[in-house]
Amino acid sequence: MPFVVRSACIVVAIVAGGVTCAPTVRGPLTPADYPRTRPELTNYRETSHYSDVRNFLDSLRKLGAPLAFGSIGKTSEGRDIPYVIASRPLVSTPSDARALGRPIVYVQGNIHAGEVEGKDALLALLRDLTLSSKLNALDSIVLIAVPIYNADGNERFAPQSVNRTEQNGPEMVGVRPNAQNLDLNRDYVKAEAPETRASLAMFNAWDPDVFVDLHTTDGSFHGYALTYSPSLSPAAVFGGVYARDSLLPVVRERMRTRDGFEIFDYGNFLSDDGGLTADTSVHEGWATYDSRPRFGTNYYGIRGRIGILSEAYSHDSLSKRIASTYAFVNEILSLVAEKGSAVRSLTARADSQPLAWGRSPDSLQIVAIRSEIAAPHSMGVIREDLEKTGDSSLTQPGVPRGERRTGKFRTIRMPVYDRFRSTLDRTAPAAYIVAPQDTAVVTLLRLHGIRVDRSDSAWTARGETFVIDSVITAQRAFQGHHEVRLKGRWERGMQTLPPKSFIVSTAQPRGALAVYLLEPESEDGFTTWNLLDGDIRKGGRYPVTRIFDLSRRGRAVNRRSSASEPQPEQN
Numbered sequence: 414m415p416f417v418v419r420s421a422c423i424v425v426a427i428v429a430g431g432v433t434c435a436p437t438v439r440g441p442l443t444p445a446d447y448p449r450t451r452p453e454l455t456n457y458r459e460t461s462h463y464s465d466v467r468n469f470l471d472s473l474r475k476l477g478a479p480l481a482f483g484s485i486g487k488t489s490e491g492r493d494i495p496y497v498i499a500s501r502p503l504v505s506t507p508s509d510a511r512a513l514g515r516p517i518v519y520v521q522g523n524i525h526a527g528e529v530e531g532k533d534a535l536l537a538l539l540r541d542l543t544l545s546s547k548l549n550a551l552d553s554i555v556l557i558a559v560p561i562y563n564a565d566g567n568e569r570f571a572p573q574s575v576n577r578t579e580q581n582g583p584e585m586v587g588v589r590p591n592a593q594n595l596d597l598n599r600d601y602v603k604a605e606a607p608e609t610r611a612s613l614a615m616f617n618a619w620d621p622d623v624f625v626d627l628h629t630t631d632g633s634f635h636g637y638a639l640t641y642s643p644s645l646s647p648a649a650v651f652g653g654v655y656a657r658d659s660l661l662p663v664v665r666e667r668m669r670t671r672d673g674f675e676i677f678d679y680g681n682f683l684s685d686d687g688g689l690t691a692d693t694s695v696h697e698g699w700a701t702y703d704s705r706p707r708f709g710t711n712y713y714g715i716r717g718r719i720g721i722l723s724e725a726y727s728h729d730s731l732s733k734r735i736a737s738t739y740a741f742v743n744e745i746l747s748l749v750a751e752k753g754s755a756v757r758s759l760t761a762r763a764d765s766q767p768l769a770w771g772r773s774p775d776s777l778q779i780v781a782i783r784s785e786i787a788a789p790h791s792m793g794v795i796r797e798d799l800e801k802t803g804d805s806s807l808t809q810p811g812v813p814r815g816e817r818r819t820g821k822f823r824t825i826r827m828p829v830y831d832r833f834r835s836t837l838d839r840t841a842p843a844a845y846i847v848a849p850q851d852t853a854v855v856t857l858l859r860l861h862g863i864r865v866d867r868s869d870s871a872w873t874a875r876g877e878t879f880v881i882d883s884v885i886t887a888q889r890a891f892q893g894h895h896e897v898r899l900k901g902r903w904e905r906g907m908q909t910l911p912p913k914s915f916i917v918s919t920a921q922p923r924g925a926l927a928v929y930l931l932e933p934e935s936e937d938g939f940t941t942w943n944l945l946d947g948d949i950r951k952g953g954r955y956p957v958t959r960i961f962d963l964s965r966r967g968r969a970v971n972r973r974s975s976a977s978e979p980q981p982e983q984n
């Protein structure tokens with residue numbers, strides 16, 4: 414049990430010839446001794462600044478909370494992005510964490526820095542779990558908390574009416590993008606931001622079983638304190654399905670019965686969004702967002718792990734948003750603690766499946782690389798009625814002028830679109846071959862924790878290349894890119910591979926991710942983000958070749974034994 418330790422200075426002239434300071438222990442720590450977050454200190458009028466987060470963590474350290482502190486890396490403006498490890502017993506390295514044999518849960522706040530409550534809830538939860546003497550989740554899991562991921566965005570404080578127009582306070586909040594104006598929750602494939610690169614390095618080093626990303630909603634007036642989503646990519650066959658069917662329904666029930674919050678699958682009313690897609694006439698229903706891995710929790714599912722998106726309701730007060738986010742994360746931690754062995758075995762299965770691809774040609778080695786929203790099921794969804802005020806007054810921050818909330822909620826039966834289905838599957842080849850000059854591709858693969866080998870000599874192998882029939886480039890720029898889509902066909906035959914070719918075997922734990930990123934027709938792969946633009950033209954061949962077996966491979970030299978080791982670029 415932590416104790417409050419205060420220094421008392423005593424003159425000990427005879428023994429030491431000077432002044433020394435001895436700690437005096439003032440009995441067990443009580444909640445009155447706990448440090449308080451900035452929202453708690455300001456009656457929820459203000460959110461934490463970067464310095465508040467650092468000071469709060471320091472105050473936990475001074476109280477002797479069992480925490481290990483570090484930085485995942487620096488932002489583009491040079492701020493350290495702090496992380497905290499919490500577990501009992503305390504561990505401070507990935508190998509020590511793995512030795513405990515427990516699930517590792519990585520919780521990230523503040524990726525969109527105007528969406529503030531994840532940061533403040535996570536700080537409060539860290540305090541309450543680590544300073545509590547009672548048995549809790551920290552006795553059965555390892556928690557990695559990254560409370561202020563988009564630290565630069567957090568410090569660009571401006572009025573909520575400017576930075577978060579649909580949010581009920583606080584008055585001053587940060588911005589959505591990082592200091593380079595990149596949306597970090599669209600960056601998980603291309604990894605251009607230093608924050609993304611730092612988080613991928615954390616994923617590779619610690620390999621968390623569960624990743625939770627904390628946000629605030631933007632839109633619809635629904636009746637839920639929080640909405641959530643598992644990984645929506647159909648390629649997330651392990652963590653996505655398990656979170657959707659086994660974890661989140663239990664968390665939802667516990668949030669209702671133990672915490673007093675109604676929660677539901679993330680979505681918006683189609684009537685608010687203008688329809689399901691541009692080319693359908695479906696305008697009634699509740700629909701989730703997107704399945705592509707540019708979004709962190711979707712990405713995490715393709716790594717074979719559990720990703721959970723948390724979206725506190727933007728029209729609730731800050732105090733309620735902090736409370737609901739706190740409860741949601743707390744329930745996830747305790748449920749993962751209870752289901753520790755199931756979560757660990759899911760991780761093991763996800764890692765071993767691609768290894769079987771290499772050994773058994775009959776094993777199911779399909780990866781979904783394109784998707785569409787699946788047929789809905791009918792469910793009751795809670796909606797709040799708004800009413801006109803008759804003038805243009807502002808009734809609550811985040812509510813459109815001239816309208817007010819009524820507090821009248823109705824449960825309406827409607828189609829609920831909460832999952833995606835594959836529209837294009839690809840069989841994993843034994844390996845992809847990347848041309849010797851495409852070192853940027855190799856660097857990014859390694860950043861994603863994918864092992865890449867190199868062949869010393871030229872060799873030939875059975876395989877296929879993709880003939881490009883058309884290159885479709887998006888007219889509009891998005892995150893500084895004109896996204897590319899390829900259409901074409903595969904042609905089989907013996908492939909002659911030049912010396913120094915890079916070899917990406919799919920028989921590795923992140924084999925499915927390698928397939929997703931490298932397939933030319935993937936809806937969110939390296940082609941999408943212009944990494945291969947220099948080698949792509951209509952009528953040409955896609956520069957990454959599929960190889961069916963590696964047995965004829967010449968003297969291929971494995972230059973890298975582990976993806977998590979430092980990997981200087983070779984060329």
Ligand SMILES: [Zn+2]
Nearest residue numbers: 525528628629
């Ligand atoms: Zn967000």
